[in-house]
Amino acid sequence: MGEFDLIRRFFQRPVRRAALGVGDDCALLAPGPGMQLAVSCDMLVQGRHFFPDVDPHLLGHKSLAVNLSDLAASGATPLAFTLALSLPLADEAWCAAFSEGMFALAAQHDCELIGGDTTAGPLNICITVLGEVPAGQALLRSGARAGDDIWVSGNLGDARLALDALLGRHPLPPALLTTARTRLEAPTPRVALGQALRGVATSALDVSDGLLGDLQHILDASGVGACIDTSLTTPLIAAYADMLGSEAIFDRDYLRQCTLAGGDDYELCFTAPPQARDAVLQAGAASATPVTRIGCIEAHAGLRLVDAAGEPVAAHFASFDHFAD
Amino acid sequence: MGEFDLIRRFFQRPVRRAALGVGDDCALLAPGPGMQLAVSCDMLVQGRHFFPDVDPHLLGHKSLAVNLSDLAASGATPLAFTLALSLPLADEAWCAAFSEGMFALAAQHDCELIGGDTTAGPLNICITVLGEVPAGQALLRSGARAGDDIWVSGNLGDARLALDALLGRHPLPPALLTTARTRLEAPTPRVALGQALRGVATSALDVSDGLLGDLQHILDASGVGACIDTSLTTPLIAAYADMLGSEAIFDRDYLRQCTLAGGDDYELCFTAPPQARDAVLQAGAASATPVTRIGCIEAHAGLRLVDAAGEPVAAHFASFDHFAD
Numbered sequence: 294m295g296e297f298d299l300i301r302r303f304f305q306r307p308v309r310r311a312a313l314g315v316g317d318d319c320a321l322l323a324p325g326p327g328m329q330l331a332v333s334c335d336m337l338v339q340g341r342h343f344f345p346d347v348d349p350h351l352l353g354h355k356s357l358a359v360n361l362s363d364l365a366a367s368g369a370t371p372l373a374f375t376l377a378l379s380l381p382l383a384d385e386a387w388c389a390a391f392s393e394g395m396f397a398l399a400a401q402h403d404c405e406l407i408g409g410d411t412t413a414g415p416l417n418i419c420i421t422v423l424g425e426v427p428a429g430q431a432l433l434r435s436g437a438r439a440g441d442d443i444w445v446s447g448n449l450g451d452a453r454l455a456l457d458a459l460l461g462r463h464p465l466p467p468a469l470l471t472t473a474r475t476r477l478e479a480p481t482p483r484v485a486l487g488q489a490l491r492g493v494a495t496s497a498l499d500v501s502d503g504l505l506g507d508l509q510h511i512l513d514a515s516g517v518g519a520c521i522d523t524s525l526t527t528p529l530i531a532a533y534a535d536m537l538g539s540e541a542i543f544d545r546d547y548l549r550q551c552t553l554a555g556g557d558d559y560e561l562c563f564t565a566p567p568q569a570r571d572a573v574l575q576a577g578a579a580s581a582t583p584v585t586r587i588g589c590i591e592a593h594a595g596l597r598l599v600d601a602a603g604e605p606v607a608a609h610f611a612s613f614d615h616f617a618d
Numbered sequence: 619m620g621e622f623d624l625i626r627r628f629f630q631r632p633v634r635r636a637a638l639g640v641g642d643d644c645a646l647l648a649p650g651p652g653m654q655l656a657v658s659c660d661m662l663v664q665g666r667h668f669f670p671d672v673d674p675h676l677l678g679h680k681s682l683a684v685n686l687s688d689l690a691a692s693g694a695t696p697l698a699f700t701l702a703l704s705l706p707l708a709d710e711a712w713c714a715a716f717s718e719g720m721f722a723l724a725a726q727h728d729c730e731l732i733g734g735d736t737t738a739g740p741l742n743i744c745i746t747v748l749g750e751v752p753a754g755q756a757l758l759r760s761g762a763r764a765g766d767d768i769w770v771s772g773n774l775g776d777a778r779l780a781l782d783a784l785l786g787r788h789p790l791p792p793a794l795l796t797t798a799r800t801r802l803e804a805p806t807p808r809v810a811l812g813q814a815l816r817g818v819a820t821s822a823l824d825v826s827d828g829l830l831g832d833l834q835h836i837l838d839a840s841g842v843g844a845c846i847d848t849s850l851t852t853p854l855i856a857a858y859a860d861m862l863g864s865e866a867i868f869d870r871d872y873l874r875q876c877t878l879a880g881g882d883d884y885e886l887c888f889t890a891p892p893q894a895r896d897a898v899l900q901a902g903a904a905s906a907t908p909v910t911r912i913g914c915i916e917a918h919a920g921l922r923l924v925d926a927a928g929e930p931v932a933a934h935f936a937s938f939d940h941f942a943d
Contacts, residue, residue: 312654312753313756313758316759316839317692317758317759317760317823317839318658318688318689318691318692318759318822318823318824319656319657319658319688319689319691319692319694319749319756320656320657320658321654321655321656321657321692321751321756322654322655322657323649323653323654323655323753324648324649324655328648329637329646329647329648330646330647330648330649330655330748331644331645331646332644332645332646332647332698332700332732332733332746332748333643333644333645333700333733334700334701334702334733334734334735334744334746335702335735336702336703336704336735336737336742336744338704338737338738338739338740338742339739340739341737341738341739342737363643363644364643364644366643366644367642367643367644367646369644373657375657375658375659375746376659377659377660377661377702377744377746378661379661379663379742407657408657408658408659409659410659410660410661410744412661412663412666412667413663413666414663414664414665414666414740414742415663415739415740415742417661417663417704417739417740417742417744419659419661419702419735419742419744421659421700421702421746423655423657424644426646428637428648431638431644431646432643433638433642434641434642434643435642497643498642498643499643514641514642
């Protein structure tokens, strides 16, 4: 199977919205009138972002999901994406499963593959996603104001729990591993929530490197500080413990590390003024996405952690950095 | 140097045209009124597209150049690009040189870096480029008609000559190697020519895998055949031989292979009706780009090669395929 056969068989599908899709030098696309184009790009590298033996169907899903998550964090509606794929071999079974996983998620979001590149080399998947958002309505990192609530979607920490279990660092009962592993390998991009938060949230981003590190980007861009109630950031863990009839299955500090600095969550963290609480809850309900209020933005710089009683919590959690010493 | 330091120091620059550049979840961009967005994506892998010891300044140039070449082939005006970079190490000197080479070419084309991704891993560079073209005026592969002339810009074969010399497959005198190597390592995307050909050319693409293989894409997409005068496709080689006062420095078949199936040329191959010959020459002059008429489109399928006397030339040249057996 040659390069062009591979593209035709697994990656070329008719486009409906784009003016021109895969197969020419460029694809052609036009955002709607009054719309800005939202553009983001994520690269996944074997051994760094996924295990060599990962299910290619799930990998296809995740490669697109992490990009759609960036559109979600901007409140944009997905339009199209390009895929650049470096593959050691033109493996038909792998390509079939990968493309199925990718296209299944793409179909859910009416997001079209419009172009890309295929080359031989170490397994590397680079997707650039294009969305549209009404001009001036994108959710940015720079809009948080003192007094705003801080919210997160869904649950944090599951992906890290799964990763540590798969690496043999921490035991995880099989029933929990299955659930956690799905969250690691097939995250759900919060696209509908992001769109519902336009005009409601003052800032937003997606949590990919860990909550504390990512929230700090909002604080830096907005010139503010924050206080987080760490007892509110562990809803999934609590649910897990309930399922097992025990709260003591994990060390409390370890759980806190997973939820505050776990990474690979692909949940949205966003801010909104207190008078918008009902609107936020409605946005969550309308998009069938749980949302939890976990803290508030403060005028002075810095990120404070407290427990349920308001007492300070010490934190020494490192956010993920690809080139950290 | 951590991931975000690296991005800030080498890859974050203020944007002028985009509404939002590097540093948020998505960049924001709007093509002008009546414009379609042209999107293309190329991935460069170490050991496959470039030597491990290549000058990073040149690599930065080439990584963007091969993408701009796709915009050129569509007749689009560059707007912006994203860069996803997988790096074994956060090497400051390498990043500085790479980004300088890339931004120097970007500045020439007023094309902004608006986002991307940085990760640790085997050296891999993935750029997605965005341009704009008046709706309906993009140069496609599907527009060639029987009777059209076939043209190429610049010269073909230099990059292959350089590659073979660097691999020790074929000797090349130092003066020629310097010139040829520049064409391999720092190709010139024919952006101005592509724009000048809007409304003139009936089809176009950029020659990256070799003339014959790439021209076949036009023939397939347009449902036509072609006849090429192979004596017209070796202008650079002839110039080289003249420089050395000898025409016999290379085997004729080898030269033909370089020009017809060399690859990495990043010249434009395009078609236009005979009555547009003056317009094509004017487009070449206006963009300071040599253009050469090398054949014509025929109604029946197939790609025929002839010599200057019109006699058939046998060809067994393979175009580049990343997964060919």
